[in-house]
Amino acid sequence: MTHVAMSGAHGFLGWHTRLALLEQSCQTKPIAVGDGFAENVARQAMSGATRAIHIAGVNRADERDLREANVLFARQFAAALQTATVPPPVVVYANSTQASNGSVYGEAKKRSAEIVSDAAAKIGAEFVDVALPNLFGEHGRPFYNAVTATFCHLLAAGEVPSVENDKELTLLHAQDAADMLIEAVPAGPQLEVRETVSGLLRRLQDIADVYSTGAIPDVGTPFQRDLFNTYRSYTVDSHLPIKLARHADDRGAFFEVLRAHGGSGQTSFSTTVPGISRGDHFHRRKIERFTVLSGSATISLRKVFSDRVFEFKVDGNQPVAVDMPTGWAHNIVNTGDETLFTSFWTNELFDPNEPDTIAEAV
Known part of the structure; x- marks a missing residue:
């Protein structure tokens, strides 16, 4: 190398x-x-x-x-x-x-x-x-x-x-x-x-006020995105995970995953079998949110070039959102006995020529 x-x-x-x-x-x-x-x-x-x-x-x-x-x-x-x-x-x-x-x-x-x-x-x-x-x-x-x-x-x-x-x-x-x-x-x-x-x-x-509600502020320009990424680097200890309000009755359950106040976005969905991990990479600029919809998992974060690992135990019955800080390696592991259903949101459309997804184990 x-x-x-x-x-x-x-x-x-x-x-x-x-x-x-x-x-x-x-x-x-x-x-x-x-x-x-x-x-x-x-x-x-x-x-x-x-x-x-x-x-x-x-x-x-x-x-x-x-x-x-x-x-x-x-x-x-x-x-x-x-x-x-x-x-x-x-x-x-x-x-x-x-x-x-x-x-x-x-x-x-x-x-x-x-x-x-x-x-x-x-x-x-x-x-x-x-x-x-x-x-x-x-x-x-x-x-x-x-x-x-x-x-x-x-x-x-x-x-x-x-x-x-x-x-x-x-x-x-x-x-x-x-x-x-x-x-x-x-x-x-x-x-x-x-x-x-x-x-x-x-x-x-404005960024702090919007993010305090769990929503994503306007990140429609590179400057706004960079300011948001800068701000949230100071909130890893205090703001994550973000609790989501789950509403359930005899018909089933409903909860909002994300409210975005400006800019593009892309939502993806995955299933993960028990014991399997996804991720082990970091982003330099991309904003990414993980939300478990059903099943149990552990989401892990580590600031690149450091040793401390943050772990969040998450469950679809008590939904939370976890935003991946830029410059932090992250992954999600299915720790349950059933298939894990997860929603992933990013603030930009995926470009295979500029993926902004750099391999790095947590």
Whole structure:
């Protein structure tokens, strides 16, 4: 299997980039920087890589740490590049659009780009400088990565966020940024969205209000879909499974599976014999809901690159819906003695050329 060497692999953007690489059946070899840097280990990870991606950085600290830490990380990454036995042919730097604004952070990012670029030139590698705006996405760190993460965290906890500095933001979903870093899509502003801080909060409040009822909010545009996926990454512990109201009489039983407020959708149905599992994959952008109609099952979820598994025991007599978080491997196993009947809903029509279904065992 081919591999990519990456600093910052365990951070927010690193996690998203590793998901994108898994879709291409490409392994990631992390390069630790800072106090954890070991040149011999970094050199081994770098050697034979198809590309090296430098993501690690500090964006919130005092001025001295902003300057020194970012430059240190770049120098360590550059050292690994220049000592690799078989250096990578492509070197990518996750830069920032703030690199030209004259701020301390911007100057640190600019200097780091120069260090990595010089190292790439010395080994004869192509250097790709990707300037990224404000990123948002699943599992961002509240009060650190972006205001979107902070808003989602507070709304999921039932709190009411406030806007202190209402300005226009240029936003890019982390999965789109990841695709740019691995050159699955061209780098540039074509996937960016402009929204004010107050407008962003209103969108997320609407999403939270609708989802609190068990319904799917309007996901008719990529931006709305990405905001919803971002928001629900903060609700796995608190919101799942979603209880559905079952109405039964002597004629039988009835319950609603889903209410969608906008966008496309596709519903499928399956039968599963006892002891059999379905799934063991994850999605990068697709929204998927499992609802057991009859029978008993266990639905399992695991955030990719982590070990903790969430298990939900479900039964058609007490119906619930379980939404699959993006970036989480999932499956459903028939744990009963009878055939399991399950409804599956996704927010997009299945495209065999772009299935967004990546094999990964729970």
